[in-house]
Amino acid sequence: MRGRNVPCVHAGLRVEAPDGVRLATDVYRPGAGRPVPAVLLRTYLGKARHQEEALAWVREGFACVVQDVRGRYDSDGSWEPYVHERADGAAAARWTAGQPWCDGRVVVAGGSYGAFTAWAAALESPVVRAAAVSVPAMHRVNFAPGGVLKLLNHTAWWMAHGDARTERTRLFEAMCRACPDLLARLPVCALPPNVWAALPGWLPAALAGPGRPAVSDADLAGLALPVLHIGGWHDPFIAQTIHQQATAGSAVAPRPIRRIIVGPWTHELHSHVPAVYGARTYGPASRLPLGRLQAEFFRGALADCTAPAAQLFLTGANRWLTGDGWPPVPVAPCTWFASAGGALAPEPPRAGGSVSFSYDPLSPYPGRNGPVDQSDLLRRPDTTAFTSPPLAAPLTWIGGPRVILHAATDAPGTDWVARLHEVLPDGRSLYLGHGLVDAAQELARDGGKLVPGEAHRVEIDLPPLAITLPAGHRLRLEITSSDFPAHARNLNTGACRLTTSATRVARQTILHGPSAPTALVLPVAQELP
Incomplete structure (x- = not known):
């Protein structure tokens, strides 16, 4: 008989979206025992990349469902960033809650675009009970607050992921080494024919500007869920993390529990991040077991026994500050x-x-x-x-x-x-x-x-x-x-900075x-x- 601590993995499952598109899904769960809560991760990076994370959730006593978003890797359909994630995420959460190995309680987690998919599922599905969102890459991430295009990020991201089913690993870096003046050429709108991949979506996305957010502040304010926010001081989206922590649940009474952790980290959050970045040394105390902390948060949220808290790393002093809210000190x-x-x-x-x-x-x-x-x-x-x-x-x-x-x-x-x-x-x-x-x-x-x-x-x-x-x-x-x-x-x-050259x-x-x-x-x- 399979032991409880031995993971049971079901790979290559297909979960239908509301419009019939089949989404590739892997399930990791404890091998024996009664049903358990499930963590839902929806990713555009390929579900195989999350295997280690999924197995860690099993060790913490959760099942973990990892799903490729539509149009990416093994999922059917065409990927339109930020477009289908609400309906697809709700379908995945509903499917997960109905499985015999799940006790009906679903929580969502994710980082970067995965944080957006977590928000989308939480907003659309009543079975979602809590969320943990890290370094959120929301709809407007490639534009400055006033709408100026973040040219480098937009081009690097599109070269790696846009208009493609799988990742073009390190192609952008190779292109820039070979063509160091590429981003300097004018007009900016003439860039797509000169890059090393077909990017029909790059220019329309650049010209469209930030547009209407796929998840609005009003959406977040009305969300009645406990949420753990995780960010990094060196993440270009740190302002988004702080803003979401201030906004989530603010229109709900009583307000749901919020927690926030911010460390001296970049966008690539890992518990093994180096304690040195650039000219700064942060010391071993800067590392945190983020996976374990998320599991503890979910256990507390599901038992209705968690409390609000803020934990941030104080650069320069190289120590952690904690408090009940944000900021943790006046x-x-x-x-x-x-x-x-x-x-x-x-x-x-x-x-x-x-x-x-x-x-x-x-x-x-x-x-x-x-x-x-x-x-x-x-x-x-x-x-x-x-x-x-x-x-x-x-x-x-x-x-x-x-x-x-x-x-x-x-x-x-x-x-x-x-x-x-x-x-x-x-x-x-x-x-x-x-x-x-x-x-x-x-x-x-x-x-x-x-x-x-x-x-x-x-x-x-x-x-x-x-x-x-x-x-x-x-x-x-x-x-x-x-x-x-x-x-x-x-x-x-x-004149327009993207379409003119004078x-x-x-x-x-x-x-x-x-x-x-x-x-x-x-x-x-x-x-x-």
């Missing part, structure tokens, strides 16, 4: 003002002034993200920076910084990019995060208009972070007008002073345990 805004001579200080300047630079779209600022030294980029002619004196005491903030920028351009259209750095005593300038806005679009959103030569005010949100800067280190706020190739550059003409050099002016302040607002921790 924070208050602290403003640092730019002033003459490239200074940055918590006291408002008494006199006004300005500093100028030129931005040429044919020689864009090369965005270099991650905790690496950026000091050499400050010598470029298309950027300016404001730096604080050495800190007299440690400075800790938790959350998303915001930059208030007063500026002017002589062009009919341009972008503003704010980059935040930690300056070490040895002179290295380590990147902490950046934000970007299209000035014309940002002003139009509030009923204004970009007028060449006239000063205007915009706000730029930077990604959330929990960090302690030691005494003796400095803050640096850098302003430029491009972040290439991460974002499609503004051509300074006022460019012009823009003269950019950054203002500072009492009447037109440029400032950095940090959510500073008021007390630390």
Whole structure:
């Protein structure tokens, strides 16, 4: 007789979607004993990739159902990202709950696009009892908040996964090595014929913009499920993780339990992630057994005995903070003002002034993200920076910084990019995060208009972070007008950045002073345990 701890695997099953499309499904379950709760994972990466994860769920006492989304790997149909996941996910959850080895309780889990499929199934199916979502890649992930195309991510993702049934492993990297100037060619819309794979969906998706989300804030707010959110400070979608934690269940009374864990991790969440990333060393305490923590959360949620909690890794101090909510400790805004001579200080300047630079779209600022030294980029002619004196005491903030920028351009259209750095005593300038806005679009959103030569005010949100800067280190706020190739550059003409190729050099002016302040607002921790 098969022992309870010996997994029983049923591979190659077919589960019908509501429209009859058959979805390839594998089942991993304990080999003996009474029915158990089941974890549903729906993936576009191929269900075989999740074998180790599925077996780990069995060791934790759960069954695990792994399903290829439609049109990917062994599933029938055609894949349209974000389109069919609600109905298909609900069908998979309903099928799972009705199996004799399942006790009727289904939970959903997933990371990146898998997090979206988890949300979709949870929203559509009443049999889903809890969710664990990691580094969620939602509908708008390839666009900045204002709608600017994230050119590098969009192209890399489409080259690997788009318009294909299986993954084109490392093809994008090979193409970029052979054609290093490919993303720099104009117009951007002419890119598809020059790439190494047929990508008919790349341009329509780029031109469509972020569009209407497949899962809206209203959907999440009305979701009456316990949810565990997992994110990484170095994940480009960390703001989405924090936003979903704040939104999920907010329209439900009493509000369902929420938990959040954020560590010093990238988008590729693994419990064995290295404790070193870029120029930062986080130490062995930065590693967590994320699989076991998800299992514990699900067991508590299914027994109605879990409690809200927030757990985040404090970079710099290299320790974990915990609390009942987000943020886990009180924070208050602290403003640092730019002033003459490239200074940055918590006291408002008494006199006004300005500093100028030129931005040429044919020689864009090369965005270099991650905790690496950026000091050499400050010598470029298309950027300016404001730096604080050495800190007299440690400075800790938790959350998303915001930059208030007063500026002017002589062009009919341009972008503003704010980059935040930690300056070490040895002179290295380590990147902490950046934000970007299209000035014309940002002003139009509030009923204004970009007028060449006239000063205007915009706000730029930077990604959330929990960090302690030691005494003796400095803050640096850098302003430029491009972040290439991460974002499609503004051509300074006022025309579409994706379909036109004419460019012009823009003269950019950054203002500072009492009447037109440029400032950095940090959510500073008021007390630390």
